[in-house]
Amino acid sequence: MAGNWFSAPAPVARRVMGFFAPVNRAAQTPVLFDPVQQGSFSMEAPPAPWVSLGWIQEFTRRSASKTTAVMTGIPASTLEQVRESLAAQVSFQFLSWTKLTMALATGSQHMNLLASASGLTPAADGPQATSAVTPQSGSTANSILLAAADAAKFSPGSLVAVDADYAGQTGFVGSPVAGAFLRQPVTDLDYIRRITFNVGLVVQVNPSGISLAEPLLGGAPAAGAKVQAVTGFVDREGGCFYQEWSALFVMEGSQGERIFFHYPRLQTMAGAEEAAVSLAGKQKTGHARIQLKGQFMALPVTDPMDGERVVCYRSFLPAANALI
Amino acid sequence: MQNAKDSFYMALRTRLTTINPERTVLVRGAARPGILVEEAEAPLSQIPSDVFVLRWQGLGVDVDLDSTLVAEECEILYQTFGTQSFGGLDRGRLLSAMDEELIALLQPFYTPKLNYATTPPAAMLTQVFWDEPGFTPTLTQRDRLSRSAKVLVYSYQEQGE
Numbered sequence: 001m002a003g004n005w006f007s008a009p010a011p012v013a014r015r016v017m018g019f020f021a022p023v024n025r026a027a028q029t030p031v032l033f034d035p036v037q038q039g040s041f042s043m044e045a046p047p048a049p050w051v052s053l054g055w056i057q058e059f060t061r062r063s064a065s066k067t068t069a070v071m072t073g074i075p076a077s078t079l080e081q082v083r084e085s086l087a088a089q090v091s092f093q094f095l096s097w098t099k100l101t102m103a104l105a106t107g108s109q110h111m112n113l114l115a116s117a118s119g120l121t122p123a124a125d126g127p128q129a130t131s132a133v134t135p136q137s138g139s140t141a142n143s144i145l146l147a148a149a150d151a152a153k154f155s156p157g158s159l160v161a162v163d164a165d166y167a168g169q170t171g172f173v174g175s176p177v178a179g180a181f182l183r184q185p186v187t188d189l190d191y192i193r194r195i196t197f198n199v200g201l202v203v204q205v206n207p208s209g210i211s212l213a214e215p216l217l218g219g220a221p222a223a224g225a226k227v228q229a230v231t232g233f234v235d236r237e238g239g240c241f242y243q244e245w246s247a248l249f250v251m252e253g254s255q256g257e258r259i260f261f262h263y264p265r266l267q268t269m270a271g272a273e274e275a276a277v278s279l280a281g282k283q284k285t286g287h288a289r290i291q292l293k294g295q296f297m298a299l300p301v302t303d304p305m306d307g308e309r310v311v312c313y314r315s316f317l318p319a320a321n322a323l324i
Numbered sequence: 325m326q327n328a329k330d331s332f333y334m335a336l337r338t339r340l341t342t343i344n345p346e347r348t349v350l351v352r353g354a355a356r357p358g359i360l361v362e363e364a365e366a367p368l369s370q371i372p373s374d375v376f377v378l379r380w381q382g383l384g385v386d387v388d389l390d391s392t393l394v395a396e397e398c399e400i401l402y403q404t405f406g407t408q409s410f411g412g413l414d415r416g417r418l419l420s421a422m423d424e425e426l427i428a429l430l431q432p433f434y435t436p437k438l439n440y441a442t443t444p445p446a447a448m449l450t451q452v453f454w455d456e457p458g459f460t461p462t463l464t465q466r467d468r469l470s471r472s473a474k475v476l477v478y479s480y481q482e483q484g485e
Binding site for chain 2: 004005010012014254319321323
């Protein structure tokens, strides 16, 4: 005889999906995930401003918090426990190389290689770039309107960066995603476009402008933004900047249940590193997939509910009809 | 267990009608989607061509959980001679098409469990789920190309099952 509930064993999940959202570095304001209102979101269409970074592998998380005992009496015995330190670490491997996954998997700032004219003095992060062009009003996150002569400078399949000219600012640079920290002004007019996350793939060019495959992370080009061709990406071992993002990891169980690991503030804690995973299982020769390795340290936030400082929230939405 | 087997078959059959509605088979005078369960048909001396045939094989049970977990191994067999209009020279292409169809049929890797012993089928409480398929090498016998894929299909036993 059929019942109206079942005893749910431990969740069975095939894989983990990662979502990230930019932290406002200047204000130290993370993006919070609300499992009540957002818990049933489609994995293919996460709620804004979360960005899907796809399936990840080797996801491990561990608490690095330390607890110590307060001893009393003779002989001493534990009176109570206190939390001596609060810390947590997360590590995993990305299955794709994108602007965002590369940035997250490097311990420092991540830059765009801006296209340049040939014959210039070589530079490790790209020589002086070709001039940027100005979008026209009415541009959107997917479609950038340009003068016909400017549009002709781009071709389908090329990459572009869209952001403002550098104007001498210091501190965290880039909006809405801080891409660098400048201790002193630089002289490069294109600096913000070098570190911006507003990067897109051109899929169509016509006399009125260019269309992008996906919307720009920062939305429609802001006033003063310019467009520049990008040939690739570069990051460095060293520097004073640490990537910091709000992170959400989701495990979807076989019965529709969901486990969420939400780290409001996650900073990279290791330099760029890759793992070569053989495509033919245990075979040591032959093709290998180069997976980006990410190691992160969780930073605390204050939970406004009770003022407690925490580094991670683990939420569980049980399967329908599951006994709890 | 039968409910899980039925649900797995019906999920694949429903998905096939969307992925390739032209893949059909004539069974006892009726045109049906081109996917059969071997044990639910008259004994076959040879599996039909250009049709997926499900053969249920191994069985494993984990009774130490709150709900008993059953794992059943399903072998999905298929073969093709190509088409007459191309003299069978397109048999490799047709086998590749069936490979791709099967990969698509198996995604997503879960489906609701239904009791097909009742009319209409009654929705149950859990989902049937399965792993990625493991494909065998292509077997060539004269002008026939065949292959099979094995899938482990899991389900939780519910009250009354």
